[in-house]
Amino acid sequence: MNRYKSLSIDFQIWARSHQSSFEELLKNILPQSGVAPQRLHSAMRYSVLDGGKRVRPLLAFAAGELARADITRVNIVATAVELIHAYSLVHDDMPCMDNDVLRRGKPTCHVEYDEATALLVGDSLQSLAFQLLAENKLSDDAGHQLDMIRLLATASGSRGMAGGQAIDLASVGSQLSLPELEFMHIHKTGALIRAAVLLGARCGGVLTGSELAALDHYGKCIGLAFQVMDDILDSEADTITLGKTAGKDAEQDKPTYVTLRGLQAARKMAAEFHDEALDTLKIFGESALRLNEMADFILFRKY
């Protein structure tokens, strides 16, 4: 395949349209700033709105299309996953973690507000994610919906995203092997990306076990491709393009795919994960169009 092909106009329109309507949805779902406690609600909105590529919601929408899911249901799971992602960024940026001051081109939450508020923002966004999954109808079968909640909770917790962050913390300044680095990322970023794909799909018609396994493997591959690209961009791009502090990995002596294998090998790995993701989708034929394009989107992103 051509590594330099650009994303189709059709996909770009699809992505922008979903990003835009998703932003409106978030504005309505998040508690309004005028509702008490105002400062907390204002900080929650600050941390979630107007930022990010919305990769996880787009993955949920793409998987929802594959499963012919009702968009109002996919909207809810996309929001819940994005709230979990947003809470993890707010907590990750705090001084006791990555101590970062810039996120999505704006001061981080604890800089704009204060640390205590940032702590409560993260805590509240997590609660809100589960509230949304519980109070909106996501499936004709309530038992199936309970299993969707279990899926997000597991992906978020100590054996998912938060566990990956703990491994990341422990790895600073140490020499990880490639399998150890991969294990960390499968948890830290991979778990939530996989959850986005699976939850989007599970809003729709019932999928077979092998179809769900294929989607899960797709999610694993693009999660790793996403992380390798993150490492490449952190080493190459500038702070203004990224919207967050560039070069932090090297500065903090964090092991990355680039420091471990070099830039060229990292590029090759990202391409291989991407290709494996596309292979996995073949069983779905044309209905996987958007998921295919999302894999390209992740590989060809510039920030």
Added chain:
Amino acid sequence: MNRYKSLSIDFQIWARSHQSSFEELLKNILPQSGVAPQRLHSAMRYSVLDGGKRVRPLLAFAAGELARADITRVNIVATAVELIHAYSLVHDDMPCMDNDVLRRGKPTCHVEYDEATALLVGDSLQSLAFQLLAENKLSDDAGHQLDMIRLLATASGSRGMAGGQAIDLASVGSQLSLPELEFMHIHKTGALIRAAVLLGARCGGVLTGSELAALDHYGKCIGLAFQVMDDILDSEADTITLGKTAGKDAEQDKPTYVTLRGLQAARKMAAEFHDEALDTLKIFGESALRLNEMADFILFRKY
């Protein structure tokens, strides 16, 4: 009634038996320290096990008895509520919040481990609470179970416990009125106490709307009684008895029922909330025995 009556031996046996079996349950439910990421799991166990009066779980058990609920179901909601409570203590004790070094007679989580780990412990305990509610059968009706999850999420979030903490933060050094103080506590401690009562009851037979409203009002009253007693104990007891730093409220210039109304008036308020709680239970007759005793337990506690 006699304000100096002691708790019945029968109740004391009931409470200790539940506290003891609940401790065993927590040991089994929490991820083992040997499972990766080990440090995070070890810190989660440190923060939850071997501590506290387990007031919220006991309330869930007492309400479960009223509704003739299956104990294996009540065990799960009691655990979920206690995990939310434990996460809030871990985050609350962090330097950017209350900056406390002692909890339940032991160094706080961020002192024993580190701040980043404490942050992730709280985050992971919250996820685990929702995971438990989703993956265990709590009702014959899965739709009813979804509503139970919604209840805990709402009680925990920005319009419940976390919101109450935000109001608490904003109140330091300011002069709150009594209604404002009450509003704060109804959220900060009250929301989770009410959730414990309601979730315990909802594991059992279907209750009428007025029965649920009565239980909710009972929860509100004992939540306030609990908080007034907390303020009294903070002003009177010593650090060793409390197991946490005593006299913090005055030191931090936090408004409390004692600073606002004086010790005698605060004692009277606690007794009034207690009596109102008992009045509310009258519609249940004998089946509310344990909930009655729990109201006494909260009023007569020494730490």
